[in-house]
Amino acid sequence: KLLPSKKKLPPGPTGLPIIGNLHQLGRSLHSVFHKLSLEHGPVMLLRFGVVPMAVFSSKEAAKEVLKTHDLETCTRPKLVANGLFSRNFKDIGFTQYGEDWREMKKLVGLELFSPKKHKSFRSIREDEGDLLVKKISKSAQTQTLIDLRKSFFSFTAGTIFRIAFGQNFREYSFIDMEKLEELVLEAETNVCILALTDFLPTGFGWLVDRISGRHSRMNNAFSKLTNFFQHVIDEQLKIGKLQDNSNLVSAMLDMINIPTNLTSFKITSDHLIAMMSDVVLAGVNAGTVTMIWLMAELARHPRVMQKLQEEIRATLGSNKERITEEDLQKVEYLNLVIKETFILHPSSPLLLPRETMSGIEIQGYHIPKNTHIKINTYTIGRDPKVWTNPDEFYPERFSNSSISYKGQHYEFLPFGAGRRSCPGMNLGITILELGLLNVLYFFDWSLPNGN
Numbered sequence: 001k002l003l004p005s006k007k008k009l010p011p012g013p014t015g016l017p018i019i020g021n022l023h024q025l026g027r028s029l030h031s032v033f034h035k036l037s038l039e040h041g042p043v044m045l046l047r048f049g050v051v052p053m054a055v056f057s058s059k060e061a062a063k064e065v066l067k068t069h070d071l072e073t074c075t076r077p078k079l080v081a082n083g084l085f086s087r088n089f090k091d092i093g094f095t096q097y098g099e100d101w102r103e104m105k106k107l108v109g110l111e112l113f114s115p116k117k118h119k120s121f122r123s124i125r126e127d128e129g130d131l132l133v134k135k136i137s138k139s140a141q142t143q144t145l146i147d148l149r150k151s152f153f154s155f156t157a158g159t160i161f162r163i164a165f166g167q168n169f170r171e172y173s174f175i176d177m178e179k180l181e182e183l184v185l186e187a188e189t190n191v192c193i194l195a196l197t198d199f200l201p202t203g204f205g206w207l208v209d210r211i212s213g214r215h216s217r218m219n220n221a222f223s224k225l226t227n228f229f230q231h232v233i234d235e236q237l238k239i240g241k242l243q244d245n246s247n248l249v250s251a252m253l254d255m256i257n258i259p260t261n262l263t264s265f266k267i268t269s270d271h272l273i274a275m276m277s278d279v280v281l282a283g284v285n286a287g288t289v290t291m292i293w294l295m296a297e298l299a300r301h302p303r304v305m306q307k308l309q310e311e312i313r314a315t316l317g318s319n320k321e322r323i324t325e326e327d328l329q330k331v332e333y334l335n336l337v338i339k340e341t342f343i344l345h346p347s348s349p350l351l352l353p354r355e356t357m358s359g360i361e362i363q364g365y366h367i368p369k370n371t372h373i374k375i376n377t378y379t380i381g382r383d384p385k386v387w388t389n390p391d392e393f394y395p396e397r398f399s400n401s402s403i404s405y406k407g408q409h410y411e412f413l414p415f416g417a418g419r420r421s422c423p424g425m426n427l428g429i430t431i432l433e434l435g436l437l438n439v440l441y442f443f444d445w446s447l448p449n450g451n
């Protein structure tokens with residue numbers, strides 16, 4: 001229960017089913033919250049076992065959490081699945097706020113996301129764009145149906161692996177693309193799972209998680225991914241010193257067990273593997289999912305598809321042999337279509353969970369310490385008070401609008417906002433734009449059987 005300070009809490013539901021299919025509930029939590037918030041309003045308290053969870057579904061509430069109270073809410077709850085995924089919270093995404101998180105963020109800021117690094121990886125990204133076109137061309141010549149999920153996964157994963165891990169994973173003999181995609185999907189499913197241990201008092205939940213096999217399923221999924229990363233690291237060690245230290249994995253390998261500057265923080269192999277897991281889950285998955293949704297919306301909206309392709313081809317001319325990063329940003333309509341896709345199909349519809357570190361007040365309600373916080377961007381993106389005809393795919397709504405990705409407009413949070421916002425935003429956007437420009441400039445698209 002939350003204690004209201006000014007207003008009374010709306011008569012919200014207090015207790016979603018806890019036993020029952022938690023597995024499913026984990027993955028589709030945002031649609032459950034969406035329905036509930038339409039009924040009960042933008043501030044809701046739910047109880048998951050003993051844990052209070054506050055769900056905020058308006059841009060005003062999101063701003064209060066992510067801006068006014070960013071510091072008091074910028075830790076992450078210690079959920080079982082997230083701990084298993086992150087080698088006991090050694091990553092960035094699920095780690096609690098503090099020294100280790102700051103150091104890891106600094107490290108990726110330097111080794112992966114700095115403007116200098118970003119520039120230096122340009123040719124890798126463009127190469128991967130060429131490869132994407134080459135593969136699709138084969139299917140176009142033979143008029144074969146394409147599973148775009150696979151094409152985009154290969155493009156995004158190929159790019160991010162080469163940038164972050166310094167290796168082209170198509171050259172690995174120990175794994176193929178299909179297998180890797182399976183591992184990532186399995187990890188993604190499991191990282192969303194709510195374990196009973198998280199919500200029921202110690203002992204009982206723990207026991208049920210063991211007896212039901214939930215715990216070992218999670219463990220299994222993550223250890224497959226870990227084994228894969230271990231292989232990648234072994235390969236890196238084999239090539240080792242022959243290569244320059246221009247990627248995150250080799251830089252981290254060099255730092256393992258060496259104290260960083262003035263702090264007591266030491267990078268361990270667990271940090272390295274946890275970081276690799278973050279990069280794959282957050283980077284590869286979010287980018288792939290957004291591209292698939294965007295193409296699906298274009299297929300459903302031929303008007304938008306046609307307008308976009310005409311603008312792309314008119315802007316870039318008709319004789320280009322390849323797309324380069326100089327071509328990005330030139331096509332304004334692509335930018336609008338990407339924004340519209342983000343708003344209707346955010347890759348993290350509830351962002352990542354936050355937890356209050358002290359009592360705060362949001363929209364007049366007192367939210368006590370240790371409350372889990374969900375920012376419901378899915379519902380905010382469909383709020384008729386903010387958007388006209390919100391369910392319609394209408395990219396023109398962003399024409400002449402100054403709304404940016406950067407987390408300053410709380411009705412539009414594809415990368416979150418505040419201290420825990422996405423550090424990979426620039427890379428993510430560049431990969432998205434490059435992949436989409438390639439598939440839309442060089443190919444025309446239609447649904448099977450002319451549908």
Ligand code: HEM
Pocket residue numbers: 092093094160278279282283284286287290347348351352353413414415416417419420421422423424425427428429432
């Ligand atoms: C289109 C691509 C991407 C989208 C839509 C996206 C979206 C997000 C979102 C919504 C969050 C949660 C923010 C919050 O809780 O407030 C997040 C966090 C994060 N993202 Fe991304 N992301 C993308 C690309 C990437 C890439 C390419 C990387 C790395 C290679 C990356 C690494 C991370 C990390 C490490 C976090 C956790 C930050 C923290 O908790 O401090 N993301 N991302």
